[in-house]
Amino acid sequence: MDACGRKRPERARGPRPRQKLALQSQILTANLQRNLHSPARRLRWPPVHGEPCSWCGATVDPEDGLRAAEPAGERKAAFCRLEHVVPWAMHGAHWDAGTVEFQGDDPALSTCAQCGEAVDDARVLLVRHRGEFRVADAFCGVDHLEAWARAGGRYS
Ligand SMILES: [Zn+2]
Ligand SMILES: [Zn+2]
Secondary structure (H helix, E strand, O other): OHHHHOOOOOOOOOOOHHHHHHHHHHHHHHHHHHHHHOHHHOOOOOOOOOEEOOOOOOEEOOOOOEEEEEHHHOEEEEEOOHHHHHHHHHOOOOOEEOOOOOOOOOHHHHEOOOOOOEOOOOOEEEEEEEOOEEEEEEEOOHHHHHHHHHOOHHHO
16 A cells, blocks of 8 residues: 555755746846947956946946936936047937936036026936045936037036
């Protein structure tokens, strides 16, 4: 009767390591695909700390460079220097999904730094990083961000 009554020992159930591996390889694939879009970063793996310039692909140090954002659309871009805002804007302003870390309520950010008009929720922010300091300007749109950058920005 032992063939009928005996139960097979159950295997211990727990998180299967295979699932974790699958997730890691998904992340890896996503990173690789993203890198392929910017030739300058294609050979950099693992990625260095920092994000690529949205125009030239050079790594933008977290404590340097500029970040642009359109908070309403949760879109962002990074620039190694102000001059790269201009060609980026001229070529259609390709944003990445995401937000920038600047969350200030500076009253200066309610008007466009270029034309002085009040900006609404569709505003574009440009945040300059200098070490721990963040200096932000607001714009009514990418057009005026470009015009402002072309003129040399805040320090012109
Ligand atoms: Zn650049
Ligand atoms: Zn404006």
